[in-house]
Amino acid sequence: VIDATSLGWGTRVKGFVACFAIGCLCSLLGSCLLWVPKKGLMLFAVFYTLGNIASIGSTLFLMGPMKQLKRMFEPTRLIATVVMLLCLILTLCSAFWWRKQGLALLFCILQFFALAWYSISFIPFARDAVKKC
Numbered sequence: 001v002i003d004a005t006s007l008g009w010g011t012r013v014k015g016f017v018a019c020f021a022i023g024c025l026c027s028l029l030g031s032c033l034l035w036v037p038k039k040g041l042m043l044f045a046v047f048y049t050l051g052n053i054a055s056i057g058s059t060l061f062l063m064g065p066m067k068q069l070k071r072m073f074e075p076t077r078l079i080a081t082v083v084m085l086l087c088l089i090l091t092l093c094s095a096f097w098w099r100k101q102g103l104a105l106l107f108c109i110l111q112f113f114a115l116a117w118y119s120i121s122f123i124p125f126a127r128d129a130v131k132k133c
Contacts, residue, residue, distance in 0.1 A: 012061045019058035027051030045095040045104035049088055052115055077121045084114035 007015070030047025034040050060068050072081045091107035094100045120126040 007061075015061035016058045019054055019061060023051045023054030023056075023058060025051070026054060041101040041105055042095045042099075045091050045101075045108050048108050049091045049111065052111060053088060056115075071122075077118060080114060080118040080121055084111065084118050087111040087114050 026047045028051075030044045030051060033043040033047060036043060063071070071077065087107050087110045091104055091111055094103040094107055117127070120130060
């Protein structure tokens, strides 16, 4: 897939930076909207989740979709990936369908830890170092 793509390396890096910046902006906007009366927590949950999705999606530009999916579901990352994706979905469900703001906040917190654990799985020996701390 990577060899057959029409995107050059420079375009891939630009796509990664743009998508990652959008993800950071959404997360930051969500944090600012947290203080809006009544709907603030729901807006935070939605924007924070969209920011995380965009940030994860940014790596698709660097690796390519198939390689990214294969690496996400390797045995060493399987649990972290499933928990992360489940938290993303449950955050949106609790914000839109169940309308439980406290639950949405809980899933945002779990999202953060799951994404951090998933992210450090790409750094050699990082999980072992975190476990020892």
